[in-house]
Each structure stands twice: as C-alpha cells, then as structure tokens.
Amino acid sequence: MSERQSNSHLVAKVGEIEEDEAIQVTIGEFVLAIFNLGGTFHATDDTCTHAFASLADGYVEDGCVECPVHAARFEIATGKAVALPAEEDIKTYPVRVEGEDIYVELPAG
Numbered sequence: 001m002s003e004r005q006s007n008s009h010l011v012a013k014v015g016e017i018e019e020d021e022a023i024q025v026t027i028g029e030f031v032l033a034i035f036n037l038g039g040t041f042h043a044t045d046d047t048c049t050h051a052f053a054s055l056a057d058g059y060v061e062d063g064c065v066e067c068p069v070h071a072a073r074f075e076i077a078t079g080k081a082v083a084l085p086a087e088e089d090i091k092t093y094p095v096r097v098e099g100e101d102i103y104v105e106l107p108a109g
C-alpha cells in the first residue's frame with residue numbers, strides 16, 4: 001500500500017491537446033490552462049492577471065502565451081509576465097505524463 005500523499009489530478013489525455021495549443025480544465029477551485037509546447041505539457045492558472053481573460057484561448061508562440069484580450073504575454077514554463085499590460089505572473093503547477101495520461105499536481109487544499 002502506498003502512503004504517498006497525492007494531489008495529482010488527471011486533467012487530459014496527451015492526444016487531446018495539439019501542439020502549441022491549450023485547453024482549459026477546472027479542478028475544484030482551480031481553473032487551469034494545460035499547454036502542449038512541442039510535446040511537453042505545462043499547467044498554469046488559466047486566468048490572465050490583467051483582467052480575467054482565459055489564457056487557454058490565447059496565442060502560443062516561442063514558449064509564451066499571448067492573452068487574447070489585451071495581448072499581455074506570459075512565459076508558459078515559468079508563468080512570468082513578460083509583456084504589459086499584465087505585471088503579475090501567473091502560477092504554474094507541476095505536470096507528469098504517465099502513458100497517455102496528463103496529471104497536474106495541485107497544492108493541498
């Protein structure tokens with residue numbers, strides 16, 4: 001029996017997210033964007049820190065996502081805000097792929 005305390009959540013299958021695309025996933029209070037960057041998956045908060053747009057609807061280029069509303073940019077791997085008007089970073093979450101399954105590790109609630 002495993003005693004491992006896990007907050008892993010199955011969020012998608014590998015084939016469900018096309019390259020340089022993202023999907024929005026809601027897990028409890030968390031609304032996440034799951035990105036496929038060249039076959040590597042990343043999870044961030046979905047909501048732009050500027051004014052509540054969904055970053056899963058944004059434009060992915062060069063490892064960044066551009067907000068679809070006012071064009072702020074965030075580095076997907078780190079969540080860092082790299083272009084105005086957003087000044088606050090988005091949170092990122094650890095991702096694990098097992099076979100075809102994508103899991104995201106969320107903070108304990």
Ligand code: FES
Pocket residue numbers: 048049050051052053067068069070071072084085086
């Ligand atoms: S809502 Fe994202 S830049 Fe304004």
